[in-house]
Amino acid sequence: MINQKEKYISNFSRSEELKQKSHQLIPGGAHTYAKGDDQYPELAPGFLVKGKGCHVWDVDDNEYIEYGMGLRAVTLGHGYESVVKAAYRQMLLGIxxxxxxxxxxxxxxxxxxxxxxxxxxxxxxxxxxxxxxxxxxxxxxxxxxxxxxxxxxxxxxxxxxxxxxxxxxxxxxxxxxxxxxxxxxxxxxxxxxxxxxxxxxxxxxxxxxxxxxxxxxxxxxxxxxxxxxxxxxxxxxxxxxxxxxxxxxxxxxxxxxxxxxxxxxxxxxxxxxxxxxxxxxxxxxxxxxxxxxxxxxxxxxxxxETHSLAAAMEVMRIYQEENVVEYLDRQGKKLIEGINQVIATRQLEEYFSVAGKPCNLIYVTKDGDKERSQAFRTLFLQEIIKRGIIAPSLVVSFSHRDEDIQRTIEAIAEALDVYHQALEEGVEKYLVGRTVQPVFRKFN
The missing domain is CATH 3.40.640.10 (Type I PLP-dependent aspartate aminotransferase-like (Major domain))
Incomplete structure (x- = not known):
């Protein structure tokens, strides 16, 4: 019988090695503040090396379903073939x-x-x-x-x-x-x-x-x-x-x-x-x-640069021909419905919620006093990452299929079980390490 803990992602050894080097070479360890270490729990992948559709892999070969998708920039999916080909054809002509x-x-x-x-x-x-x-x-x-x-x-x-x-x-x-x-x-x-x-x-x-x-x-x-x-x-x-x-x-x-x-x-x-x-x-x-x-x-x-313009033209074509906006709305609604059912069955409506338009969802984490909480946000991130989900937000892409949505809902259900226990017993009992921090703060 498989130990339940063995199914959780727990190996970030290569990421930890690269983190040490990155902070010696790059202020903040990343070139974008929203991607920095202070935005994620300690038990999190530090570096991603590959993406296909809405799935990404880290340097330790862990696989995740990703939301937010390049800070909302990747709306169709990682490595989207026709867009990559359009850019590549233009690159061969000069950029x-x-x-x-x-x-x-x-x-x-x-x-x-x-x-x-x-x-x-x-x-x-x-x-x-x-x-x-x-x-x-x-x-x-x-x-x-x-x-x-x-x-x-x-x-x-x-x-x-x-x-x-x-x-x-x-x-x-x-x-x-x-x-x-x-x-x-x-x-x-x-x-x-x-x-x-x-x-x-x-x-x-x-x-x-x-x-x-x-x-x-x-x-x-x-x-x-x-x-x-x-x-x-x-x-x-x-x-x-x-x-x-x-x-x-x-x-x-x-x-x-x-x-x-x-x-x-x-x-x-x-x-x-x-x-x-x-x-x-x-x-x-x-x-x-x-x-x-x-x-x-x-x-x-x-x-x-001509390859970026070629990519943009192909993106606009796909949006028009494939009704991408309608798809994002539809998949977002499925995500909302599933998560809200999970929240309701655990009676967490006053402590965890999903907000925004279906195509651009975020989640709100609150503590036992029903106040916005970075500690509980960290815990939630920690627990969904364990279960193969990276979601600083819940923004879907054209590559999020029904099976990805369903797997995400199941992972969130398990994460909210831990969240519920933390509300009763204290978040520090379940949280590993420091909490995440807002980007815009006066001091570190």
């Missing part, structure tokens, strides 16, 4: 020239055909570049310097204009920090208060169209109206919602046309590509066919 390539026009036409109201697009390599370019355009177009960001949305850019507004703002001059202020989502009064407090100062307001909370009382349209009444631009960050809520973005779902919008995660199924799109009269300030002061918009050596 970077001294003049533009025709594929830049082709990809722009294909992208703009999907985004209603967008007349021009500029491609970039990551979402931070795109949002920062949007802020720069807004400041140039309006002649104003302040930016209003939604306090309820966690991340817009790695650049000073945004990071200066967070707790982890060392190295950002106070003068820049003071130019970005916050409003609350679904709270028009908080927006009005900012425009009253800083009259004629705002270049723009930026927010995600929707995250865990749906806009109410015509919030998006009213926010846009207030911006325009005060001479500011209305910008939607669609880095996550684009290619998940709808192929035309959440702006299409909510029938609103922003002045500028940004896209990124999901555009290339993991290939590095992002986009800034918007109205011609604004976007053209970054061009050479106007007589106003020039704006150094997006101009990077690798900004329009």
């Amino acid at each position: 970077n020239f001294t003049r533009p390539a025709p594929i830049e026009i082709e990809c722009a036409e294909q992208f703009l055909s999907l985004i209603e109201g967008a007349e021009m697009v500029k491609f970039a390599k990551n979402g931070s570049d795109a949002t920062t370019a949007a802020i720069k355009l807004a400041r140039a177009y309006t002649g104003k310097d302040m930016v209003a960001v939604c306090a309820d949305h966690p991340f817009f850019s790695t650049d000073d204009w945004f990071i200066g507004s967070r707790d982890m703002n060392a190295g950002i001059p106070e003068a820049i920090q003071n130019l970005t202020v916050k409003f609350k989502y679904n709270d028009l009064e908080s927006i009005k208060a900012l425009f009253t407090k800083y009259p004629n100062r705002f270049a723009c307001l930026i927010m995600e169209a929707e995250t865990l909370i749906t806009p109410t009382h015509n919030f998006l349209h009213e926010a846009k109206r207030i911006c325009h009444e005060n001479g500011a631009l209305f910008i939607l960050d669609e880095i996550i919602t684009g290619f998940r809520w709808d192929l035309g973005g959440a702006q299409k779902v909510h029938q609103i046309v922003p002045d500028l919008s940004t896209f990124g995660k999901g555009m290339g199924n993991g290939f590095s590509i992002a986009a800034l799109a918007g109205k011609r009269e604004i976007m053209e300030l970054g061009g050479i066919q106007h007589d106003r002061e020039r704006v150094f918009l997006l101009s990077t050596t690798f900004g329009a």
Whole structure:
């Protein structure tokens, strides 16, 4: 008879060796904070070496079903064959020239055909570049310097204009920090208060169209109206919602046309590509066919690598022909239904929950006092990793099949049995090592 513990993943020896080396060579041990060791329990794979569909393997040859999929960037699946082939064919022709390539026009036409109201697009390599370019355009177009960001949305850019507004703002001059202020989502009064407090100062307001909370009382349209009444631009960050809520973005779902919008995660199924799109009269300030002061918009050596554009074009084709958005919604709903049944049978509704749209789910962990708990998040991660699931979120991809969903629900059921015991006996009895930490914190 097999010992029950033997079926659990417990060997991370090679990962532990590489962790020691990585922290000597790389600040934080990873090139992306969300992938760092402090985001995962001690009993977790440190390095992944291979992925196929929604399955990944670590350096110790442990296999997992993965959620979140490259921080939500891999929407179709790891190693998705037709996307890889499209990029490979383009690589054989060259990926970077001294003049533009025709594929830049082709990809722009294909992208703009999907985004209603967008007349021009500029491609970039990551979402931070795109949002920062949007802020720069807004400041140039309006002649104003302040930016209003939604306090309820966690991340817009790695650049000073945004990071200066967070707790982890060392190295950002106070003068820049003071130019970005916050409003609350679904709270028009908080927006009005900012425009009253800083009259004629705002270049723009930026927010995600929707995250865990749906806009109410015509919030998006009213926010846009207030911006325009005060001479500011209305910008939607669609880095996550684009290619998940709808192929035309959440702006299409909510029938609103922003002045500028940004896209990124999901555009290339993991290939590095992002986009800034918007109205011609604004976007053209970054061009050479106007007589106003020039704006150094997006101009990077690798900004329009042809293989990433080829990947993006294939991704857009697949989305249109395979109804990917509908599939993500359907699989997410199956996951919600199964997990909620598991929660209900264990009477954990007040301690563990799933939130968000089916295509973009997260989970919420609470302690015995029903307060948000990093310790219980760590325990949950620890227990599902043992059972072959990596899930910093529960974001599905086009490769999550019914059997993957079912196996995930079963693993979560077992993990929540441990969670229930920890609520009764203390989390420290079941948790191995330190707790995970939020990325945005003042000190380590």
